[in-house]
Amino acid sequence: MSHQSGIRVSKELAEQFAAAVASSQERAIKVSIVEDFDRVTELLEERKPAYVLYRLDSKTPAGDYEWLFLFYVPDRATVRDKMLYASTRATLTKELGDSRFSDSIYGTTMEEFTLQGYRQHIRHQQAAAPLTEAEEQLARVKIAEASVDIGTTSRRSHIVGVAFPVSEEATAKLVKFASADRESNLVVLRLDTNGETVEFDKSATVSADDLAANLAEDVPRFIFYAHTYEVDTGKQETGIVFIYVCPLKTKVRERMLYSSCRSAVLQAAQDAGVAVAKKMETNDVRELTHAELDEHFEAERNVSRPATPASGLRGGAFKRPVAPGRGPPRLARRVVKRETETPAEKDS
Template sequence: MQSGISASQELQTAFNNLVSNESQRGLLVTIEKESLVPSTVLSPSSSSFESDLSLLTPHLQPKTALYIILRRYESTTPSPFIAVTYVPDAAPVRQKMLFASTRLTLVRELGIERFRETIFANKEEDLSAEGFKKHDKHTALEAPLTEEEVSLGEVKRKEAEEGRGLGERKSHVSSGVSMPITDEATGALKNLGGGEGDNGNLVQLKINISTETMELASVTSTPIASLSTTISSTEPRYSFYRFTHSHNGETTSPILFIYTCPSGSKIKERMLYAASSRSAVQVADTEAGIKVEKKIEASSPEDISEASVLDDLHPKVEVKKAFERPKRPGRK
């Protein structure tokens, strides 16, 4: 699923001008107010694509992501343009996720047929003449959008999908983004992992978007029936819950990791929480010694009930009857 960001009318107009005007080499695009907008038009200083790559130098910043549309092939060809997603390693995590998840929206809304290929770059030298030579040597030109399966370094695009219920248990990301955690949050997790019931059995963590740090949201003693009303219904949460219950005559207290992401959450929140969900589980393990028994994902806390949790922990095993040979007619 994409980020929800779309191309502005201003970008559509700028791109149409690029298509019809061969005196333009390319177009730089950024994200502002949840919209794709043009920032700079690149006019060629020569007839050589390799020579004109020097036009990019003033615009490539070490901590700023950017989309770069370049005319690389003759205008008589069906797909004269390439789309570059430039995301330097030092860019903020939130920015990485937004640009990675929106890159396909860019080419789709401007016209897939216009682009020969889409490229990821995270270093300025990747966009030099030598960098393109290396790219061409190691990667045969493919049909547009085949790079949909390619990851951006350690970040893979996949945000929390709206409407996802407990019936779907896939992880939002196949690799996570490491995120620091406060001492207060770590302490609460250690108490939960140590089984100190007086301190509560539900620990909720939240992400401080401005500092990109996991913080403690709350610690409460919550019965299973009250989870849906105790976990925040307006903001995403990472909840660690010690569920003490009896099953088949045995009492156990597994710890559940519940990741909730309400559909009304802001795009940046959805992206950052999705990218860091695995990090939350890992830090609970390494910093607090918590071994999560079951991971649960839900769009809304209302999707969480005692019945659904028990079904996750103790799925019913279907017993198939043995095949019975049909009786011959006339026999009893």
């Protein structure tokens, strides 16, 4: 027995066929399946942001239909509209019920809300980028740290799904940062752990090598930085990096709150139009240098780099390791993490 698609006959087709049966004038009727996802674009305007709630044919285990949350913010929309829609999205989905939405799509063009655009979104979600050896090692370390019991009397407190609302000032700064005429290449956000909100901390225009000097070394922060890198000799491009800074001496509660709010901050930035190209994590802002940021854009770069002596396996001579018991004491090197979060979602 073949599986049924669930597609129903339209009222217009049923009436047309009934008329043809009763008449001897029509010999053939052409019937086509029309994908109604493409009709979403009929609801959109060229310069006006909009939310569209689209019901899928798939259902939850409870038997309810799954929904898509579509968020359209055209580039030509006014800054005020962009800020208004970005700051209202979280409230809207929360009051309607976050669990009802199986996925969300953010886009700036109508083409992104066609059936082809949706299928491309699904392919992108399912195309998990491979991790480097350093990233895999860091992931194993984090899993090990999370599973360690401090003592027989210690207690664990897990904060799951924390999403502090983003203040109007912080949203406005992100919208301005996302625009073509951005006034600064650095925006820093912080948590107000007492008021439980995400607040604007500072903005500036700085070079990558001066980035660390403009950041506090002793507090966690969410950083958005527009990094300019060389893709070919004489040619430069700019990509936005999201950097999560959490110093080692951060208090446990503060560390957990920042870690739990990170996804919500990224979502708020996306809603404001910020196109994050790379993501990093570090516990020491001094590691944020031009060379370190360049490494994260290595795949986009096509610049021949001269070999440097004693640079390990990257074009230089291999350096013989120091014999055990000799040389200076070894220090644990802080790791800057590069990560790509592409959760797999199922197609409708």
